[in-house]
């Protein structure tokens with residue numbers, strides 16, 4: 001899949017996930033075969049006001065490419081200014097969030113609120129396109145409410161404005177995360193526009209993801225929640241595509257994946273933030289391994305990184321290591 005001059009190969013993509021897809025997680029996903037990673041959504045207002053808390057969300061690393069920085073906002077001028085700033089910062093691609101249904105975001109006229117106002121969105125798409133030269137993409141939901149697929153209209157507008165791709169999470173904004181993603185709309189969008197379409201929503205495993213791609217003809221597959229639980233899904237999709245058997249990482253490999261991730265977290269964060277990130281990593285990435293239930297209870301109570309380290313070593317050096 002080509003996004004401007006960036007060849008996205010494989011076109012298996014880590015979704016933007018607020019509070020999760022920080023630099024350490026993006027690097028983990030890349031090490032397991034993800035071809036493009038998005039930052040979490042970043043406030044255009046915050047960036048253009050140069051608020052330090054907002055800029056902290058943008059951490060750089062030479063290995064973190066291609067990276068798409070996702071912006072949210074409602075004012076064309078501040079989105080355009082923020083886009084220019086993140087281009088200067090080094091974003092390879094800039095994505096506009098036109099789908100977040102969270103109340104605090106919608107009430108400011110950002111995210112999914114824009115699905116209710118295609119005319120305003122068109123203005124915004126044009127202003128941002130004028131402000132930067134990197135490839136731009138949009139991430140949309142189907143529309144605000146059932147029966148009104150404004151997302152598809154906005155996708156066509158984005159194509160007309162020179163945007164490089166559209167990622168569609170085919171739920172209505174009012175649905176939140178209830179119901180199921182309607183991949184029929186991904187197929188429909190694929191017929192409607194000629195720029196790449198990235199399908200997203202409820203992809204749970206490699207076989208199902210590739211089946212969705214076959215059914216809809218979409219150019220890229222974006223994984224969100226499942227990537228948090230099993231980031232090796234990216235590698236598994238590549239294995240299946242290449243006709244190789246699908247392998248689950250065994251206990252020894254999980255240990256290595258966690259140890260590498262641990263080093264990145266410990267290298268970036270300190271204090272409480274570090275402990276929280278390590279706890280979360282251990283919690284999620286040991287799921288399904290023999291003895292992990294008890295282990296996770298211990299992890300939840302561990303007060304320091306040193307105690308977590310001890311638990312980690314014990315868990316992976318026990319007799320279950322043969323499993």
Ligand SMILES: Cc1cc2nc3c(=O)[nH]c(=O)nc-3n(C[C@H](O)[C@H](O)[C@H](O)COP(=O)(O)O)c2cc1C
Pocket residue numbers: 015016017018019039040041070097099100139169200201202203222223224225226
């Ligand atoms: C915790 C969480 C945070 C999210 N943050 C963002 C975000 O910052 N920007 C965005 O466009 N979508 C965000 N999403 C939506 C995901 O990118 C994705 O569209 C959605 O989860 C559906 O994909 P999935 O079923 O693979 O998780 C978030 C979803 C979750 C669960």
